[in-house]
Each structure stands twice: as structure tokens, then as C-alpha cells.
Amino acid sequence: MTSESASEFIAGIYADGWSRIVATMIRFTGGDWDLAEECAQDAFTQALRTWPADGVPRQPLAWLTAAARNRAVDRMRRASTESAKIRAWAAMEQQQPVPYTRDSEIPDERLELVFTCCHPALNLDAQVALTLRALAGMSTADIARAFLVPERTMGQRIFRAKQKVAHAVIPLRVPPAHLLPERLPGVLHVLYLLYNEGYGDQEHKAQLSREAIRLARVLAALMPDEPEAHGMLALMLLHDARRPSRVDAGGELVTLRDQDRSRWDRDQIAEGGAILERALRRRRAGPFQIQAAIAACHATAPSAAQTDWPQIVGLYEQLARIAPSAIVDLNHAVALSMAQGPEAALPLVDAIVESGRLDGYYLLHATRADLLDRLGRTAEADACLRTALALAPTEAERRLLNQRLTAR
Numbered sequence: 001m002t003s004e005s006a007s008e009f010i011a012g013i014y015a016d017g018w019s020r021i022v023a024t025m026i027r028f029t030g031g032d033w034d035l036a037e038e039c040a041q042d043a044f045t046q047a048l049r050t051w052p053a054d055g056v057p058r059q060p061l062a063w064l065t066a067a068a069r070n071r072a073v074d075r076m077r078r079a080s081t082e083s084a085k086i087r088a089w090a091a092m093e094q095q096q097p098v099p100y101t102r103d104s105e106i107p108d109e110r111l112e113l114v115f116t117c118c119h120p121a122l123n124l125d126a127q128v129a130l131t132l133r134a135l136a137g138m139s140t141a142d143i144a145r146a147f148l149v150p151e152r153t154m155g156q157r158i159f160r161a162k163q164k165v166a167h168a169v170i171p172l173r174v175p176p177a178h179l180l181p182e183r184l185p186g187v188l189h190v191l192y193l194l195y196n197e198g199y200g201d202q203e204h205k206a207q208l209s210r211e212a213i214r215l216a217r218v219l220a221a222l223m224p225d226e227p228e229a230h231g232m233l234a235l236m237l238l239h240d241a242r243r244p245s246r247v248d249a250g251g252e253l254v255t256l257r258d259q260d261r262s263r264w265d266r267d268q269i270a271e272g273g274a275i276l277e278r279a280l281r282r283r284r285a286g287p288f289q290i291q292a293a294i295a296a297c298h299a300t301a302p303s304a305a306q307t308d309w310p311q312i313v314g315l316y317e318q319l320a321r322i323a324p325s326a327i328v329d330l331n332h333a334v335a336l337s338m339a340q341g342p343e344a345a346l347p348l349v350d351a352i353v354e355s356g357r358l359d360g361y362y363l364l365h366a367t368r369a370d371l372l373d374r375l376g377r378t379a380e381a382d383a384c385l386r387t388a389l390a391l392a393p394t395e396a397e398r399r400l401l402n403q404r405l406t407a408r
Helices: 002-026 033-054 060-080 084-095 112-118 123-135 138-146 153-167 180-197 203-222 227-240 267-281 287-300 309-320 326-340 341-356 362-374 380-391 393-405
Strands: none
Touching: 002 084, 002 112, 002 123, 002 203, 033 123, 033 153, 112 123, 112 203, 123 138, 123 203, 138 153, 138 227, 153 180, 153 393, 180 203, 180 227, 203 227, 227 267, 227 287, 267 287, 287 309, 287 393, 309 326, 309 393, 326 341, 326 362, 326 393, 341 362, 362 380, 362 393, 380 393
């Protein structure tokens, strides 16, 4: 095997195997996250060095796990200066089973790792950073680049998260059954936040969406009876299927109404729809399943005009009952304007404006501008567009709003 082909093969294992090895090593080292990650990285480095000459082992994941474990034992022997600690680690080594001989024998502790990274004792920034480092295997530099913060800042964030896990004695485990319902939404929220962070117009962030989808697949496979985990995966796939048409050849954003639907990934839409259908059969529809059903209405419509807007209105009403928010209310108003006309939706949008709940959200003002435009109230629409323009977070979004202003 050439060095190039070995590197490609190892990269494939890294994508799915990193988190399994790290989870196993965290448990093996008694909760030392840094040592677990370093030993996992050393194992992959060793594979890159030896596999091109020796060939890929029959059980590559088992080989990597054994190499990481051997490295950990060696590191702990050399680093320990306390005789009690030396005796403890010596006893641990004697109690370890024979090194794994088959990949299937390696315990899959990724689910425990998911819930530990997303533990409610950690703040949201820490949960996101720890998830990307321990589960996705992204480097600190890559995570920092994706979130537009200095590498040192992200490194400190990850360090503090690991310290919090250690000091709060957060166990590497799936919560007890009675706590699972209240903890799972947090896990789903973190993974979907990662997906959304990578769904913008900046290509360097796209890796976050890819990693979020991969982790969602892992979670769904590990929790086959949890419909919301499958609903979230379906939602990601249905949204991501439209990615190729969100930006035109000149790099400008394209609204859903104007996107070239022939460029949508039909295989991905079919997969997302099938996953959603299986989840809905369990008759425990949650927020992610309902959002996925809305995304499916868009993804399967031949055109914007042929979209089943009345069904989308009903789905948003259902979503508002179980997961109320100002964003849901705004999206419901948009759907209502398409189903019944702008005059039906404008009072709902005006109520959101008066409440002040989304004052800093540019799409609220852009939506109101669209409704006013359709009602012929051009001067008011222009004022809303200028407010939206001042609040738009990216240059691409500002250009899109400017086009609307100058196209009159």
C-alpha cells in the first residue's frame, strides 16, 4: 500500500473511529480527556507511519485502540511520580483484558460521550467546543476558524470545559432513563446548532454542517427508538439537499422561491423523507420531526407556487403549540401569507414587532417589507428594508437586501 492510499484509508477510519477510540480511552484513563485525545492522536500517527510498509491490519479499529491504550499505559508509567499512583496503574494494567482482536469487540461508548459533552452543567459554548473536539475530532485551530475566534480563545474554552467535566465529576455515561427525556433535547440542540453554524454562505464553515450530519447519523444509530433523533437527522438532510442552489455562480444568495430546484440533491431528499416517515410512525411527533415535515413540503414541491402552503401553516401551528417561539410565529406568518395572502399575515408580523421579541432580527423587518410590498405600501416597505439592511449579519445578506431596494 502506498503512503497516499494508506492516508486516505486512515482518514476514512478517523472520521468515524476517532470518537469511539477517545470515548474508550477516557474511560480507560479514569477520565483524563487530554491524555485520551493525545493517545488517540498518537495511535493514528503511528498508523500513518507503519501501515504503508506493513499493510492495513485485519481489524484496523482494534489495532488503533490497542495502540492508544499501550501509549496511555506508557505515558502514565513515565509521568507518575507517586508510588501509590504507580501501584494503582500497575494494578489496572494487570486487570486489563487481552488486547482487542476484532473491531466488533470494542465497546461503543460514543453515546456516553455525546451526553457528557452536552451535559447541562456546561454552558452552551463549552458544549459546542467539546463536542467538536471529542466527537468530531476537529483541531482547535479548525474549530476556532469556523467560529471566527482566535485559536488561543478556543483552546481556553475547550480547556475550561474539560476542567469543568473533571471538577464537577461529570460521569461518562448515558443519563438514567428517568433523566433521558429532559437531557436529549439539549444534545439535539447542540448538534443542530452546529449544523446551522455551517449552513451559511461561508464555505470555510461547511465542515461544521458535514460534521453535524455525521454526528446526527451516529446518534440516530445509537438511539434507534428515539424519533426526535431521527427527526433531527431528517431535517438536516432535507435542508442540506438544497445547499447547491443557495448561492449562484457569482456567489450571491438565492432565496428559496428563486432557487433552481433541478440542482437539489434528490437522493438526499428521498433519504431524509424515508427517515422522517419512520420516525413519524412512532406517533411521538416532536419539534424536530415537525420541522422536518415542513422541510419535506418544500423539498418535494415542484415549484414555490406548487408548495402545499396550507399544510405548512398547519404544521407551524402544531409546532407553536409544543415549542412556542417568536421565530416559529414569524415563519407561521410567512406561510400564512403564501396560503391566504399578505393581508392575513401582516397583523401577526405587526404583533411580533410590537412585542419587541425580535427587534434585532433582520428577517423580521425583511418579511414585513415583503408583505407591505405585496399590499402596495411601497414607502413603508422601503423603510423596513433599510432597517433589515442595517441589521443583516453578513455581506451576502446585505447585498440581497440592497438588490431589493434598488430593483424598484
